[in-house]
Amino acid sequence: MNIFIDVAISMAFVFLLFSIMVSGICEMWQMLKRKRAHFLRESLEDVFNCRQNKNYAHLLYAHPMIDRLKERKYTYPQYIPSAIFADALIDVIRNDSKLPRFRFDHEKKEFVVLQSSYAVDRHDASGNIVAGTGVVEDFAAAVEEMKESDLKQLLRTLLLGVTNYDQLKSTTARWFDDYMASTTTWYKRYLTRILFISGLAVAIIFNVDAIHLAKSFYKDQLLRERVAEAAIRYTQNESNRPATPEEVNFGKAPKPVSMDSMVKSNVDAVTQAYKDAELLDLPIGWNIERVVGYKKYPNFTVHSRWLKLPWFAWELIKYILLSLAGWLITAAALSYGADYWFNMLSKFISIRTAVKPKEEKK
Amino acid sequence: MIYYNCHTHIFSAQYVPNNVVGVPIMNVLATDPISAKLTKFFGKVRYRKLDTSVERVARFAEIGLGTRQEVIFNYLEDYYKGWGDVRFVVLMMDMEQMGAGNPLSNYRTQVEELVKLRSRGTYKDKLLPFLFVDPRKAEFTTGEKLRDWVKMHFEEFGFVGIKMYPALGYYPFDEKLDALYAWAQEKFIPITYHCIEGVIYYRGDVKSLRPPRFPNAKHNLTETKNERYQRNFTEPENYFDVLKMFPDLKINLGHFGGEEEIKKNGPWYQTVKKLIAEHSNVYADVSFTLNDTGTHEQIHRDINTQGIGEKILFGTDYYVVEKNKDEAQLRDELRNKLNELDAVAGVAKDSSFNQIAAYNPIPFLSSAYYRP
Numbered sequence: 001m002n003i004f005i006d007v008a009i010s011m012a013f014v015f016l017l018f019s020i021m022v023s024g025i026c027e028m029w030q031m032l033k034r035k036r037a038h039f040l041r042e043s044l045e046d047v048f049n050c051r052q053n054k055n056y057a058h059l060l061y062a063h064p065m066i067d068r069l070k071e072r073k074y075t076y077p078q079y080i081p082s083a084i085f086a087d088a089l090i091d092v093i094r095n096d097s098k099l100p101r102f103r104f105d106h107e108k109k110e111f112v113v114l115q116s117s118y119a120v121d122r123h124d125a126s127g128n129i130v131a132g133t134g135v136v137e138d139f140a141a142a143v144e145e146m147k148e149s150d151l152k153q154l155l156r157t158l159l160l161g162v163t164n165y166d167q168l169k170s171t172t173a174r175w176f177d178d179y180m181a182s183t184t185t186w187y188k189r190y191l192t193r194i195l196f197i198s199g200l201a202v203a204i205i206f207n208v209d210a211i212h213l214a215k216s217f218y219k220d221q222l223l224r225e226r227v228a229e230a231a232i233r234y235t236q237n238e239s240n241r242p243a244t245p246e247e248v249n250f251g252k253a254p255k256p257v258s259m260d261s262m263v264k265s266n267v268d269a270v271t272q273a274y275k276d277a278e279l280l281d282l283p284i285g286w287n288i289e290r291v292v293g294y295k296k297y298p299n300f301t302v303h304s305r306w307l308k309l310p311w312f313a314w315e316l317i318k319y320i321l322l323s324l325a326g327w328l329i330t331a332a333a334l335s336y337g338a339d340y341w342f343n344m345l346s347k348f349i350s351i352r353t354a355v356k357p358k359e360e361k362k
Numbered sequence: 363m364i365y366y367n368c369h370t371h372i373f374s375a376q377y378v379p380n381n382v383v384g385v386p387i388m389n390v391l392a393t394d395p396i397s398a399k400l401t402k403f404f405g406k407v408r409y410r411k412l413d414t415s416v417e418r419v420a421r422f423a424e425i426g427l428g429t430r431q432e433v434i435f436n437y438l439e440d441y442y443k444g445w446g447d448v449r450f451v452v453l454m455m456d457m458e459q460m461g462a463g464n465p466l467s468n469y470r471t472q473v474e475e476l477v478k479l480r481s482r483g484t485y486k487d488k489l490l491p492f493l494f495v496d497p498r499k500a501e502f503t504t505g506e507k508l509r510d511w512v513k514m515h516f517e518e519f520g521f522v523g524i525k526m527y528p529a530l531g532y533y534p535f536d537e538k539l540d541a542l543y544a545w546a547q548e549k550f551i552p553i554t555y556h557c558i559e560g561v562i563y564y565r566g567d568v569k570s571l572r573p574p575r576f577p578n579a580k581h582n583l584t585e586t587k588n589e590r591y592q593r594n595f596t597e598p599e600n601y602f603d604v605l606k607m608f609p610d611l612k613i614n615l616g617h618f619g620g621e622e623e624i625k626k627n628g629p630w631y632q633t634v635k636k637l638i639a640e641h642s643n644v645y646a647d648v649s650f651t652l653n654d655t656g657t658h659e660q661i662h663r664d665i666n667t668q669g670i671g672e673k674i675l676f677g678t679d680y681y682v683v684e685k686n687k688d689e690a691q692l693r694d695e696l697r698n699k700l701n702e703l704d705a706v707a708g709v710a711k712d713s714s715f716n717q718i719a720a721y722n723p724i725p726f727l728s729s730a731y732y733r734p
Contacts, residue, residue, distance in 0.1 A: 101520075104732050
């Protein structure tokens with residue numbers, strides 16, 4: 001029983017160390033590539049880039065209310081509050097059909113703009129602006145002028161039962177919140193894929209083969225005990241607990257993080273994880289002897305090995321297939337993240353602590 | 363004095379299909395902050411020609427990937443601070459029919475963005491838009507429909523000229539353009555054509571293209587490579603046929619045939635000059651070609667040649683030319699060289715430059731809809 005627990009602890013510890021590495025690399029990659037902002041833009045392009053009409057996503061992003069949310073000139077906002085989105089969308093759509101008209105004044109030799117691009121608010125009998133009125137009518141008229149498309153249908157649906165601006169705004173904001181919830185789910189799936197790919201890359205680069213590791217831990221008592229003891233020491237130090245990654249949510253503003261501090265902390269974490277793994281002298285890394293089973297057949301010289309080509313080919317194929325399976329298992333494990341493996345490791349250690357006294361009593 | 367830059371672009375990369383040369387690189391440079399930072403870093407490390415080229419590409423990407431046309435136009439305005447009243451002919455581009463896939467945003471978005479932009483501040487008189495026309499667009503089922511669409515843009519939205527880019531896959535004498543030409547001729551509307559061999563050309567199957575209405579000896583219709591087939595569309599000889607039908611049509615052959623043609627006195631350059639000499643309304647602009655200082659002396663000779671000089675226009679091809687040279691640098695290099703040659707010829711300073719940048723554009727841009 002103890003062997004299996006120790007193997008589980010050792011495996012979890014190796015996955016934890018490499019998860020720290022993979023999570024750190026992914027987090028830096030996301031931040032440096034501004035992935036979240038681009039994903040948000042792409043998800044809005046999916047809905048608002050209407051080939052039958054116009055690219056309203058572009059017009060939305062050019063709207064000052066959204067344009068001003070971005071950090072730098074050539075970036076996109078990472079988060080758009082639903083109220084701001086609703087205001088901007090209503091403004092873009094209601095003014096859509098109100099293009100300015102130009103006339104050239106031949107006497108003054110200048111163009112005269114005949115109509116502003118902005119819709120005009122309605123006025124009451126005394127000439128005061130009647131807040132909110134007219135916007136819904138403008139919006140509805142602009143939607144009706146659009147060519148038939150999915151977007152037109154969506155905008156028409158937003159207008160159902162709407163009689164005033166506040167209702168239109170809250171309906172639009174609600175739709176946007178729901179859409180952002182879906183975007184969050186898609187982004188999480190995307191991140192899982194990225195973690196898996198990065199995990200696979202790390203597994204191949206460092207040759208972290210889960211099958212080979214499990215076999216080695218099972219067979220080599222010294223190695224198993226050394227890694228398990230190191231894992232216990234590691235978890236006892238609370239400062240080693242990996243920081244819980246911020247939950248991705250496109251409906252909320254991300255916490256402000258300085259690029260420099262984020263890169264520094266991730267580089268530190270990745271370096272430390274690599275050092276920890278190196279100190280344990282784990283059965284990982286590239287070793288040509290493992291490929292051709294040198295240890296299995298110690299009397300074979302390299303020269304004689306080449307003469308036994310069919311045997312060598314079979315060994316190689318077996319090695320590749322087993323390694324591939326091992327790397328894939330490692331990649332899948334690493335995609336769960338460092339936080340997950342730290343918790344798993346703590347649970348395995350608790351089980352070990354509970355089981356050991358009983359065995360000692362026996 | 364009012365200066366006119368008769369050849370500029372402010373459409374961003376989102377209006378260019380991704381399969382066009384350079385666009386994927388530009389997109390990576392702009393959307394990928396790591397690449398953008400690296401490019402800028404290497405650009406700043408000015409070491410030999412390579413790094414300067416990297417810097418230019420970075421600048422080109424920086425401008426072209428501006429998310430809004432206004433941002434790109436503002437960069438252009440900044441180059442001319444202290445120049446007084448400068449007006450810019452902004453040539454639109456519709457690349458949806460070039461067989462390279464759809465751009466992220468369609469042409470309609472580009473037109474409306476520009477129209478709305480122009481209603482702001484002083485842009486209405488500074489920014490002189492030329493409407494892009496492609497006779498192959500699905501909605502132009504007849505030439506009359508095409509003409510009415512263009513007419514509406516002139517009457518309602520203040521467009522001042524027409525832009526055509528035959529290399530994208532059509533001949534300037536396409537039948538569907540006849541009605542438009544008749545109307546443009548009547549209203550003295552200027553039309554600028556792209557007239558240089560370049561990297562933006564039709565990417566579809568050239569074998570499926572209809573043979574031209576007016577084949578000429580310069581056409582090579584058996585050519586199968588798109589890159590070479592573009593010469594059939596761009597061939598300056600094509601304009602003899604257009605002008606035979608519409609002798610008073612006002613046209614500008616952009617880029618003067620190309621810098622290499624000018625330097626070696628090539629056939630395209632000679633044809634363009636012949637067209638100018640034989641027709642009262644044919645112009646040529648020096649955009650893009652002026653980035654090669656080897657063309658400046660020839661340009662000066664042309665400006666001072668009777669019958670040609672009055673129809674040469676100043677243009678830079680901003681921001682396309684940014685990948686070769688900075689707008690201010692190429693403009694000043696040309697101006698300084700023209701001044702130097704003017705001094706040798708014993709004429710007043712800036713007389714050649716003013717002719718192409720201030721005087722010649724007036725008759726070119728004058729129409730029933732606009733008068734500079």
